[in-house]
Amino acid sequence: MATAPGMPDQGSIAARLERLPHSRWHVKVRVLIGAVTFFEGFDMLLAASALPVLTVEWGLSQGQATVLLAAASVGMLVGALAAGWLGDRIGRVRTVALGVAVTGLAGLGVAASGGVEGFALFRFVQGLGIGGVVPVAAAYINEIARADRRGRFVLLYEMVFPAGLAAAALVAVWVVPHAGWRAMFVLGALPAVLAALLPRHVEESPRWLLARGRGAEAEAVLARIEHRVAAASGEALPPPVPRAAGPVGPGGLRALFRGVYLRRTAVLSGLWFTAFYVNQGISVWLPSLYAGHFGLDLGTALAYTLLAHATGLLGTLAAALLVDRVGRRPALATALGGAAVSLGALAASGADTGTEVAAFASCATFFLYAINAGLYLYAPELYPTSHRATGAAFGGLWNRLGVIAGPVAVGAILGAGGGLPLVFAQLGAVAAAGAGLAWCAEETRGRTLEELSP
Template identity: 50%
Template sequence: MTIDAARDTPGRQDDGDNDDDSAALAATIGARFERLPLCRWQVMVRLVVGAVTFFEAFDQLLIAYALPELRDEWHLGTTQVTALMTVGSVGMLVGALVSGRLADRIGRVKVIAGCIALSGVCNLALTLCTSPEPFMALRFVQGMAIGGEVPIAATFIAEITRAHQRGRFVLLYELVFPAGLTAGALLAAWLVPLLGWRWMFGLAAVPGLLCFALARWVPESPRWLADHGRHAEALATMASIERKVERITGAPLPEPAPARPTPAPSGKSGSGGLRELLTGRYGRRTLVVGSLWFTGYFANYGITSWLPTIYKDHFDLGLSTALLYSTVTSCAGLAGCLLVALTVDRVGRRNTVIWCMAAAALCLLVLGLTAGDSAGGVLAWTSLAAVFLFGSNICLYLYTPELFPTRIRALGSSVGGAMNRLGVILGPIVVGAIYAGGAIGTVFVTLAVVAVAGSLSAAAWAEETSGRTLEDMAP
């Protein structure tokens, strides 16, 4: 039976053992996605998955606003406070690594739904904690859910989007994560003094119900279904998507371009996973994007985590002023994210990362050589650096899934997420060690060197993916 005939018989069962059939079907599904106009269906899916990512970002930040009350209520020392702050990030590192392998095995939507459900249950359980030990255990598990959801959601959005203007579509979705962080800060700042930290975590448990919305409105990736030999399901899901798009647009879809299947690697079932990810062409890509994730977030969090302290201790600013200055820098970073989202399809992924990292390095170098002569100068140069660093980093959520084939796409994205977490953890530690010696100029020069390393890595080894289908870029 041909692939076209199988489309009309969605109940047909395939044994999934024929890699050539899977490759042909993947190419056909890719061609059918390319003919779908952007309409309400893609926007609806982006909103549902985006809501999940929004609330995962919301959950990530809540601990910072609960800590002052927790410290007094449980009489915590500095070591315990540090543990409560960092255990979630460690969980996110583990979750990023685990979720990719899981999503490549059982499906994207199941993992995303499971992560939001698990995060919601953890929030509910956190309200019942009466001591730091169970609280830390739950925060570790919740960190795994948050770290697992974000890269898999980016993978899924990439797989349902056509090549034309994929960058703009995906990155406008990715803006929901920093938006969730901002919303979490605003709500927590109002709610914790009014009702206490338990109510904050209790309300944050409600979005866990979004797992049911995912099951109801978001289909599994047809590309993933095809790659796993579930040919009938892949065709039926693709046909259902096409019918919905036709109903929304009120016009028949154009004929898909001729599919050009790329033969799967020999022994594909045995070459997937970490072995394939770390060898050959994909091994080099893993090394490149890993270095970009690490250097980008090392520099990013090295700046943002210490700015309030630098303003307060080095320049003797009041706490409210120090926090205001730091917020301005974060807002500048959000503007950089939006700018990249609107221009990345025209400029290209590779060029965006190269020039954004280089520009950030230049800003940090100028600041380092002037040794931060004034708080205003630090504000101006760090805000400009944040525009470029935030812009480069958000581009990686788009770029990474494009570099890997369906069978290891989620795993490749999760490795990027793990290197992200590693940079987030180590950046502030290194900056803190340098700043402890009073060498504020050295802090910014060090971060400039890290940003330069990221820019040079992209210039030397990164490949351009703009305007190319996923199957063409990563067979």
């Protein structure tokens, strides 16, 4: 697609975005997109927090419990693929707004459900929204960030997702025992209000507009952004430094398997799968293990679960502060390796008490949340603008396969009479395999998105 005379090209758009100092405009965008992502994280974990109560209230079997936990994950798998396609065709901001509306409205359906079938159906629909929002939002945040501080910029934004997970666990400690599990899902419907605000208050990505041949709109949007940043800083913007233009060509799913992108897609898919297999294998079962296996009261079970999410939040913060210094590849490998060591130590200890599991699982989530957030930074860096959302969302497909497979594997081991040491040993082995794969990843630190796409 040739650039019309007088219109910007990808290189000039990149150069003008790279010169922007951090400003109130960046903060506003991160807050609005972050609020959406926060509630997506909140909604993602609601079934795990409700499961101990639902198991008693509905007399759930092990298989039914697994279905309730996996329903949203299946929806997220489908939603990630659909949203990647939409994000590259109708825009990043509109796709995120649509996903938020679906998530919130489906939450009301979950709250009103009277049995396993209705609960699972509406959780599946919720998953469609959650799976669509997170990768496309990550692609958008990558596209407005400067290369030299992109890791920190994106990961500080990504902290809102584990914060949403932690908030779900924190709110559940009081709400579930006192107001019931349905109240949690009503609270989770609040982000539907944000769906109407995003298109009005968040500018579309200039990189995406230009990639779609909408050069005049890209120029107008970028000019507005430059004006707001200059007004906020009180100083004239520095002159742009010429940048590589990057490729212009067709996107779509096939583009992920051509040339250099085939290797990138293969390594990234393996990292998504292993990281989320381990993370979800732990997190969705923890409340039920504490209450069912160790006989802890509901409040203690939810408090121990909250501890794991709190340490995960700290892990994401550590990754945000270090990833631009050490690079993506060492950060990803160290995070998965740390999770493997933590889970291996828990398996070796015998996992005999709830306190012991809480301590080691919290160490594991410190590393797992760092790797999960790191992948939402890393995936959009690997693809050009024409199919960046598709690439990030295809990684989300493997992410969702891991999200489904991890809890199902844990449920199968427990259902077959396997002990907790076996559960944690196999999770640790998968994390170790992911750590080895991370050393095959391509380094992206400090390079613009256009430089990374040959």
